[in-house]
Amino acid sequence: MTTEPVTAEELRETIARQFGRSLHIRTLDTGSCAVCEQEIRLLAAPHYDLHRLGFFFTPAPRHADLLLVTGPMIRAFEVAARKTYDAMPGPRVVVATGACALGGVYPEDPFTNGNAGAVLPVDVWIPGCPPSPLALLHGLGVAVGRLAEKVRDRSFIAPLYPERAVGDS
């Protein structure tokens, strides 16, 4: 077990090399409304079939390589979240899942830490409320370095009425 901090790039290279097709996920609910959990449960269903990609769920943090954090990191769960992270062997990846964990829904609430990054060193952020199973698959792919991150290049500026130009024939 290594505890020295490494950069996210090094971490992804190590994960891709060592856990190419066998990466175990521990989900951590830090006060979410359970819709994120429902979407995560759907990943194991036949339609999405997470296991074909080499991801598996594990109930024990000591067997986990990836920590999937949902919820706004309520203060009551802070110690348990730290202990879960410390129990994981390195190299390890933390993925914050959903708008709560990204600080969108309860940013100023006194009972929460606002976002998962306030307590844990988050490597990948997956937006969405809840993130769909497809978005979660893409996020897991980004976390292990198999899929490219696309949102960096997207401006969220829409062209002015492209549908009118198309339909004018």
Place this chain on the structure above:
Amino acid sequence: MTLWFIRGIRRGVVTTRYPARPDASAIDLPTPPAFRPRELTRQVADGVVAVCPSSALRRDGDVLVYDVGACTACGRCAAVAPRAVTSSGEFELAATGRSVLIKRIPIGEEAP
């Protein structure tokens, strides 16, 4: 029995091919909004910021600051300003940095 087995293997596959190929159900997903800067005025931007329930939007002078990570894709901004706000149709939003998800939309300019 053998025929049934072969037919089931051929036609009974429900699993998506998603990372390798696009998934057909992706068009039904609620996706975060995209903005038309030409249709945005300061009043429209303030109206959009006022209805946002998850602090994803704020106005900074002539720039609409849009936090994709905080957005819940509820569609209230599109309901208030249907000409200025449209659906982006993007669901592959995972980022390795939190600041990558914060977008700056210029108000009242031509789209590039």
